């Protein structure tokens with residue numbers, strides 16, 4: 054058996070005749086196409102789908118034939134690890150000089166790797182042509198004989214030849230075993246069977262090391278009285294090892310369930326060369342895989358140094374064979390611990406970061422191992438090296454599985470395995486050679502301080518440095534959370550808190566408009582869009598539900614008054630719409646640096662489903678967070694209005710007396726024609742939502758609702774002339790609008806509570822004012838955010854505000870970290886900001902001269918929309934920063950100001966990120 058190589062990702066193929074219906078499809082693969090293995094999940098609702106891994110393992114071990122095979126695997130693995138220890142130790146003991154010992158150990162390791170490198174790709178094909186049971190039995194008997202011959206012959210030359218032959222024989226044993234598993238285990242238990250094989254292969258290492266140490270100690274103790282043990286204390290370990298293969302042969306001989314393969318396929322394993330070329334292109338292209346491969350190779354190089362130099366290292370620290378066994382075992386105890394505990398302890402910590410960090414940590418620990426003067430301490434440190442390596446291995450493996458598409462996964466793994474072998478071979482060849490070249494030295498400093506400068510120390514130090522370098526490289530390649538501090542996040546993960554899932558930076562700005570029914574969101578979104586259009590930046594206007602092609606259908610369903618949806622179904626459908634919306638429209642736009650304006654977002658769900666439907670704000674927030682991968686707007690503008698007033702507007706609109714802003718078109722939104730962002734807006738200049746809902750007549754006309762005072766003097770809650778009683782179903786009123794007044798009041802409270810709890814990203818505006826007044830206030834808010842963006846530099850990436858799932862606050866309104874904008878300039882000081890290709894040249898709301906005319910409330914008479922873009926482009930004057938505290942809330946210090954249009958929201962975050970409140 055060779056150096057254990059993980060084979061779980063290369064599950065063996067069953068004979069065609071035994072492939073279960075609906076199971077894995079092996080046949081009809083076109084020549085040259087990558088093998089795609091589909092292991093179906095257990096049927097829904099079956100007991101299997103609910104069982105724990107532990108339960109699965111017990112279930113698979115209850116299959117007698119598999120239990121036998123597993124026993125044989127355990128024995129073979131045990132023998133293999135012990136064989137590695139015993140042969141390297143014996144090779145060392147057969148040489149006299151320091152350098153000669155190093156060369157001998159290196160040679161043993163090279164001969165154990167070489168056959169896999171040369172014959173590995175063919176061994177699977179050969180094993181498929183022979184009777185598998187016989188193949189394994191013969192291989193085990195041969196290994197028994199070869200191992201037993203090593204102490205009998207007792208020369209280094211034979212040790213090397215025997216090791217080479219053992220390795221060649223093992224190459225046939227492994228695929229025969231792998232190919233047999235599906236014949237013994239039902240298809241739904243295959244994954245567990247493979248996991249168990251993996252655990253056994255690696256888990257037997259510490260046991261092998263322990264037995265090796267025990268036998269070495271026993272031999273030494275017996276050496277004084279029994280001459281056999283005096284000459285070679287390692288012989289006992291080698292005979293024991295040979296015995297494990299003999300027992301394995303007997304166990305397998307009794308396994309009648311496996312035999313000759315029913316099906317032959319010459320393409321069972323891609324050749325080494327084609328593995329390399331096929332995967333190479335992909336690995337070279339993909340940043341994450343590139344980082345992973347480099348990290349894995351670096352990790353193996355470091356581990357290779359420890360394996361290659363372990364015996365000499367122990368000797369330098371004054372230890373013998375027993376200590377070597379302990380040290381070797383320590384690596385694997387660490388590996389197993391890291392593999393088992395790492396993913397549990399670090400739970401949701403970013404895998405891509407964890408990989409690079411653990412390789413780096415293994416490297417740093419290796420540096421300590423290299424210089425530590427004490428053997429016990431060295432063993433403890435080596436456990437940590439192993440643990441970090443184990444975490445890196447499991448994490449890297451999972452990342453490769455999850456991050457590489459099915460069709461490329463096999464080739465990628467094949468490439469990784471081939472490269473790992475080449476890597477190990479090089480390290481094992483070079484490291485002892487280097488040690489030999491450097492020799493054994495030390496420096497005496499100040500007469501009493503002895504510094505080791507021998508080859509082992511220098512090479513271990515170099516290995517550690519290499520691991521640190523590749524760990525950092527992998528980290529940089531793979532980090533998707535640039536700008537997010539590493540240590541606090543790691544600390545949170547260690548404390549069992551889920552780290553704040555901060556998102557990658559982007560260069561865009563995400564603005565959400567929220568509010569109850571009829572609060573004027575659509576009206577204001579449209580005005581904001583046309584104002585922002587002058588900025589020269591891409592502006593993407595979108596909405597929820599219905600921001601994507603799928604979303605339009607969901608919207609139709611969600612708003613259909615005839616639909617009877619359970620509240621939870623409703624919540625899930627809104628979340629589904631949002632997931633699609635975020636991934637297809639918002640994220641790509643933000644990544645391009647666009648300004649995204651969304652009519653409703655996550656907080657609508659928290660207010661409507663959480664508060665309105667009383668499903669609980671926390672649960673709904675969690676659901677949305679999952680759907681959006683924690684994306685939150687940089688700023689949420691809440692248009693606050695009494696429910697009754699908003700509903701009156703809606704009903705007036707529905708009855709044909711109100712107006713509804715048309716949904717913006719692709720061109721209007723500044724979208725890029727031809728860009729398929731899956732938004733229905735970008736494809737059709739249509740008004741999909743209301744029409745799709747098929748019932749909201751009157752919702753798509755411009756202008757405020759007649760009968761509702763839009764002068765800014767309206768009394769909240771008073772403007773309901775002619776409104777139907779809330780809750781009544783009226784034509785043109787959708788399913789949610791038709792809810793009772795109490796529902797909409799809960800929604801309003803829900804929004805207000807959210808704004809109170811998360812002032813950093815909220816601005817609350819009184820929506821019961823004229824459209825122009827509200828628009829000017831929105832402009833003030835947005836100007837602050839845009840200026841902030843300019844200060845960061847044009848197109849500078851913005852740290853993405855995200856929800857903090859680490860928060861244990863009971864509130865659904867989780868703390869966020871938006872970029873705090875500057876307080877906008879007072880509107881009496883019109884500001885021109887410098888035009889730049891990426892940043893907005895936007896003026897804040899105009900002063901009184903630009904005030905809206907109540908006679909034409911819908912039209913932007915001299916309003917913000919009239920901010921002349923050419924003027925702005927010419928302007929170079931920067932606004933004076935407002936004197937702090939000159940204006941808060943609705944208070945105006947300049948008597949010429951219109952107190953409404955000059956309004957600066959009370960809770961606008963300041964540059965420090967705190968609300969001024």
Ligand SMILES: Nc1ncnc2c1ncn2[C@@H]1O[C@H](COP(=O)(O)OP(=O)(O)OP(=O)(O)O)[C@@H](O)[C@H]1O
Nearest residue numbers: 570571572573574575576702711712756757758824
């Ligand atoms: N400030 C305002 N004062 C009076 N009427 C307004 C005001 N803003 C908008 N309206 C009118 O109220 C109605 C609803 O406005 P709009 O469609 O913009 O609200 P909305 O919040 O998007 O509604 P919904 O919740 O249905 O999406 C429209 O007829 C619109 O013309």
Ligand SMILES: Cc1cn([C@H]2C[C@H](O)[C@@H](COP(=O)(O)O)O2)c(=O)[nH]c1=O
Nearest residue numbers: 597598627653654657658661662789790
């Ligand atoms: C996003 C979202 C929306 N809703 C409700 C709120 C409204 O009644 C409709 C959307 O229609 P609009 O008039 O175009 O705003 O859906 C909700 O209940 N939950 C949500 O998450």
